[in-house]
Amino acid sequence: MAVSFDLFGTLVDAPKPDDPARAIAAELEARGVDVPADWDEAYRTPYIDAPEGAEVPLHAHVSRALASRGVAVPENAARRAVIAAFDPEVERRKGAREAIEAAREGGPVGLLSNCSVPELVRRTLIRAELPGEFDAVVSSVACGWRKPHPKAFGAIAVELGTPVEGLTHVGDSPEADGGIEACGGRAILLDGTSLTGVPELLGER
Incomplete structure (x- = not known):
């Protein structure tokens, strides 16, 4: 998945x-x-x-x-x-790398970010020491659509070679990131759950 x-x-x-x-x-x-x-x-x-x-x-x-x-x-x-x-100081959150590694055990891993500033996603990944961690990276400024629009989730699904219904999306916004559920996919929302708990939740798929 x-x-x-x-x-x-x-x-x-x-x-x-x-x-x-x-x-x-x-x-x-x-x-x-x-x-x-x-x-x-x-x-x-x-x-x-x-x-x-x-x-x-x-x-x-x-x-x-x-x-x-x-x-x-x-x-x-x-x-x-x-x-x-918009070129900020960046702090990688605790458990980020471990969550990505856990996701990779089950299939391809991508990044889908709402961002209207060109180059900012790439710069942020470099500063967070996460470049090269993803099989595909899609930003809204590049694909033209913001989450929760289905075309945003469709864009990353295509890049990962999966139907959007087979996509699990991890994020912090019920409105934006939770939009994957309207597309038939699964959302893991970090409201009350930290990144350190994501590997266990991914294991339940």
């Missing part, structure tokens, strides 16, 4: 900026971008009419927000600013 893991809040702790708009503004200014005076309002305004459950890359949103105020920047500048603003 294939197993997928959530990343943030499950395998690692990686705090987000307290004020994302200000953090991004600081990184834009460091790159010579003239950030508009009403940036907070511009940042909060939606610009991309995406289907429900679709992921909007944060740098695309930032580019549109700047453009709405007459500030044109290369998309790469917005991308680099966003990545820098």
